[in-house]
Amino acid sequence: MTSSSKTLGDLFGSFRREAFRLETLDDYSKSGNVDAYHTYLAGEPQPEDYNSGWVEELRSHTENGKRVHRVHIVSRPLTDYLRFELGWGYRKNMTGGEEFSILDVTDRLNPLAGVPDFWCFDSESVAVMNYDGAGKYLGSKALEPERVAEFTRYRDTALAHAEPFTEWWAKYGA
Template sequence: MTTSSKTLGDLFDSFEREAFRLETLDDYSKSGSVDAYHAFLAGQPQPDEYNAGWVEELRSHTENGKRVHRVHVLTRPLSDYLRFELGWGYRKNMTGGEEFFILDITEKPNPLENVPDFWLFDSASVAVMNYDGNGKYLGPEVLPSERTAEFMRYRDAALAHAEPFPEWWAKYGT
């Protein structure tokens, strides 16, 4: 699905300042961490090593002055998967320096209607994250540079309408 010679991995390896992610789905359970998700649903405690590889990668970026942040567009009540992702994933990833924001559209219109999930690196490269109708990850599509400005506008709108995750979680987390 890549339309560029660069891959998503290349973009992560080479970004210099900022990696931004927009998430729009309520359920990514078909895309990874299936065992952890089932453990969460069964009420088991979060294993210490959960997401350890990603947290290390985050730490390597953030300790070098790079920013990794994301906005998740969602509605309440949270799906079981979102309770897992925010409660286990986001809170764990914050220990590696990743920043999270929530764009809660429960009582307001979605300013990013029909915008796909994506990563934006250094305001220069975009990778759209493709999923099927059930939330199964199909792969990234690295877009041509002509599309970057469009996704910068999406990032800016997401951040303008979102609130920091810790504040949102204190109000609505379970």
């Protein structure tokens, strides 16, 4: 089976060492956790079980020595959605071992302008995430093996220009 015939679920379920995600959008509110986002906007406390399924999946990977990490490209001021995602989502997901970094392009050029959201697994497989203009998730497409090197370069560029989330959040978070 070639990587282009695998689904994102297949790739996430079979990686051996590392899963990396690049996030580029300011608003994913049409893509999931809609009820939680509305709870956040209403000023209500985060539900105890928020993201619990994902946190357990993360923990199953990280406790077995696998790394799950992501970089989000942002510019300030943050959208309401980013305040929700970073304040609720990232901080909760960290309890499962996921690592986060921020590439803040507020005062500099974006070194990855035009690069789509993607997951990269073990530097061997890539799935590009597709969204409509409003940020609604439309599905993913696993890329052909010959495209993997291009996306591992994007990953390396993101990591080289990003700073750890906890340090960035201490300076700019809510």
